[in-house]
Amino acid sequence: MSQFALEKLHERFGSAILETSSVFGNETAVVQRSKIVDACRFLRDEPGLRFNLLMDLCGADYPGRDERYEVVYHLCSIPTKKRIRLKVRCPESDPTVPSIASLYQTVNWSEREAYDLFGIQFSGHPNLKRILCHHEFEGHALRKDYPYNKRGKIPTPDSLVDELHAEIERRRLERPAEERGEVRDLAADAMLLNIGPSHPAMHGCFRVLVDLDGERIRDSVAEIGYLHRCFEKESENHCYTQIIPYTDRLNYLSPLMNNVGYCMAVEKLLSIEIPERAVWIRVLICELSRIMDHLVCVGTNLVDLGALTNFWYFFNARERMIDWVEALCGARLTTNYTRIGGLMRDIPTNTNSFLRECLRELHKALRDVEGLTKTNRILMERTQGVGAITAEDAISFGFTGPCLRACGVDYDVRKAHPYYTYDQLDWDIPVGSRGDCYDRIFVRFEEMRQSARIIEQVLDRIPAGPIQTHDRRVALPPKHEVYGSIEGLMQHFKIIMHGIKPPAGEIYSYTEAANGELGFYIVSDGSSKPYRIKVRPPCYTLYQAYPELIRGGMIADAVAILGGLNIIAGELDR
Amino acid sequence: MTWFDVGLTALKVVIIQMMILNIAPLLIWVERKGCAYIQDRRGPNRATILGLRLGGLFHALADVVKLITKADSENREVSRPLFILAPLIAVFISLITVAIVPFTEPLVLGNFTFNLQIADLSAGLLYVLAFSSLAVYALLLAGWSSGGNFSLIGALRAASQMVSYEISMGLSVVAIFMVGGSFRLGDLVAIQGENPFDWFIVKLPIAFILFFTALFAETNRLPFDLPEGESELTAGYHTEYSSMRFAMFFMGEYIHITVGSLLITMLFLGGWNLPYVSTEWLRSHSSYALEIIWVGAALFHVVIGAYLIRHYVRRRGFWGDARDREGLVFGIPALFAGLALGAAYIVPKTILLPWWVGPVTVFGIQMGVVLAKTLFFCWVFIWVRWTLPRFRYDQLMRLGWKSLLPLALANIVLTGVMVLYG
DSSP, rough: OOOHHHHHHHHHHGEEEEEEETTTTTTEEEGGGGGGHHHHHHHHSSSTTOOOOEEEEEEEEEESSSSOOOEEEEEEETTTEEEEEEEEEOTTTTOEEEETTTTTTTTTHHHHHHHHHHHEEEEEEEEOOOOSSSSOOOOOOTTTTSSOOOOOOOOOOOOOOHHHHHHHHHHHHHSGGGOOOOOOOHHHHHHEEESSSSSSOOOOSOOEEEEETEEEEEEEEEEHHHEEOHHHHHTTOOOOGGGGGHHHHSSTTTTTHHHHHHHHHHHHHTTTOHHHHHHHHHHHHHHHHHHHHHHHHHHHHHHHTOOHHHHHHHHHHHHHHHHHHHHSOOSSSSSEETTTTEEESSTTHHHHHHHHHHHHHHHHHHHHHHHHTTOOHHHHHHHHHTTTTOHHHHHHHTTTTTHTTTOOOOOOOHSSSTTTTTGOOOOEEEEEESSSSHHHHHHHHHHHHHHHHHHHHHHOOOOOSSBOOOOTTTTTOOOOOOHHOHHHHHHHHHHHHHOOOOEEEEEEEEEETTEEEEEEEEOOOSSSSSSSSEEEOOHHHHHHHHHHHHTTTTTHHHHHHHHTTTTOOHHHOO | OHHHHHHHHHHHHHHHHHHHHHHHHHHHHHHHHHHHHTTSSOOOOOOBBBBBBGGGTHHHHHHHHHHHHSOOOOOOOHHHHHHHHHHHHHHHHHHGGGOOOOOOOOEETTTTTEOOOOOSSSSTHHHHHHHHHHHHHHHHHHHHHOOOHHHHHHHHHHHHHHHHHHHHHHHHHHHHHOOOOOOHHHHHHHHSOOOOOOOOOOOOOOHHHHHHHHHHTTTTTTTTTTTTTTTHHHTTTTOOOHHHHHHHHHHHHHHHHHHHHHHHHHSSSSSSTTTTBBBHHHHHHHHHHHHHHHHHHHHHHHHHHHHHHHHHHTTTSSSGGGGGHHHHHHHHHHHHHHHHHHTTTTHHSSOOOTTTTHHHHHHHHHHHHHHHHHHHHHHHHHHEEEEEEOHHHHHHHIIIIIIIHHHHHHHHHHHHHHHHHH
């Protein structure tokens, strides 16, 4: 399909395209370092290609190669629903890559992350400083020669004032010369307010330093990394199955969905088909998690707006669903439910009646909260037109999920690139029109209703059958074979002792999580541990746009916007 | 003024202030339990004394113990004298406004008149407005002396909000002065009389809405709790406060609510008047009233006692500890008290009661009516808090200056026309 894009690239750039490949439906082109900006611009602007959404940018380290470092770009086209992966390589002696920050706004933080973790320099980047690791960190953590058990030092807090000053200065210089005015002396005339990392509206742990003019926010800079748990470094040192529990902690409001996303990626890498029943159960738990995630997001957003009661109406409904999750896998949050090739165990026997009861409660809670909020004048004034973003900006910032759909773009991975059984189910994509806080809240409302529709259909149609594949590369043999035959014993031994070994290769697999596209980029070198894992967390791009969204707003707006974006520190910082 | 008068006034001060001060923990309990039921949950029910929970009332006691025993923390930036002074001002101002509120009609026993009102000032309501506007100093000083940005922003918000809504509040009361022709609360209540259609809530609905809205802003309650702005400013002006100093702000807030509700009762809801029951009728039929109250109290005790005992029987062994006996501990005495009251009903029926029982009964009824109306409005304050979202600062200002103020001015003109031609 999008071989077409590769051909176009060849046609346009000729020998600057060093290699192309197409594995697992991921089209890949390795581009000459000097041509990457042009290639990205071409892919973005060329009619017929229109790769307008930069999904992810990450680094990778291959010490054995001549050109040690690699930067991987994942591009997505919303109009043509195609994907492409670009790669740029650079040697250790000169780890510099041209920055594409002028093309996609979302790249700013992604390039900072690649710099932070790999030490790759991006020439032309406006603010290349560390992002996930603290500012006094030594070395680059994801380089293969950085020992994963090395102890760090306890950092002093970063005041961020210099960064804020640079940001103000940069914006001043963007304006035409006659409107610029004087250089502001922050020490003398600014009222700086430090919101977070421990602040009641920062659900999680992140920070934003704002420069206030009365109650109005003039400029701000955000800082993340307070919850950085080295997910990617840890993953490189654990075998594939041991990573599943780590994915619980990514988006801790909907852990089941992260389990599914990760296992789906590894299964694609192994080319394994999972049984029909497991597929349907995965759809079921994904949609249930989506509802659970949206309930918390909308509930806490309303709490931030001062409407406290709604939160409890939602939480009662959510609590019942969590009861089911507890019966499903024995944990409320640390679910660890999926397995590579299937599921941990079958769903509880009373699922059908229990979940239908849950959905009835959900609809009641939705009606109650809608009655309290939807036409409430105070709420409408607090949210309508607040934090609005246009569809073009949202795409440039790499928004996905409800926040993008609130801008009127009907992009949903479940429709655009259907996986599992989503194409057999009857449901709609709700979209907003203005991309403001109000739309974000009520797009989520409607998505919950759609997810409830999906769940009802799944409950009707879920087939009987096994829940784990019989493929012996990943599945343990049944006990009678282990004890009764030498092959069974050996297979059991191999999987337990050596782990699952996918063939060498790489995959970018993506699912629609509650906040947007959750992508897993996995590189395998054929061993039992992944060579490189990169998570594409939906929050990362959303929070990057946050300083832009709150500029010119009031402190109260900043809080309202943050709740509507649903930033989950667990997946933001990984 | 004799020493007797001085002593009597001192006694009244103690009685009224104790009453108001004790409403605060009760209101905190109502707030917590009420919001719990609004939010579909149970609310406080864990603190026990010997297995008794009193529906969570002991949490108020536990809170007090906790707050008194906690350390007073101060950061390096505070300006200490003002930091300590601010909460004192908050409580003092709230308490002092209650001085001119008459809770009942004067109790006349022969040639001795007892008026449950600390000071019967002719300026009356103006005194309340004057003192309640001083409350802004508490917030302003607290926020400024804390030495933190969140506190400072909270204090600025408080100052601008209170000044803005003060005006609408004052202007809304002007309409009452025009119709009532007096500043004395006692006179205003007397003018309203016992017919609910003569109460100012019906006669001057706009003034009521203005006063009520402004009162929300004055007490810093949701939807006007911007100075606190929990999710935005952590806790606004009292971010840096802890222990009893923090508690005094809260006491101030609840006392403010109580006093505000008292004022609404007096100004708009006919004060101590029962609808369609005139004071004269009550005076001449005080024995009827006493009997009704007597029988009512007896029935109430029996019903409650029976309910609690049934509760115990139904859920015996539910907790498996001392809490199970709670139903019995309260149920049996209530039942017996009810039965004893019922049996003693014979007393007012047969024995000639002393002459002072009649006036005292009327006094008690009026007191009860005032407190009931006041507590109802306190409940409305709580109810609204858990229903509405919070305003934003500019919207708050817009509402205050562009909606309420013109409305208040128009209301004065309208009332003037009404007084002249109506």
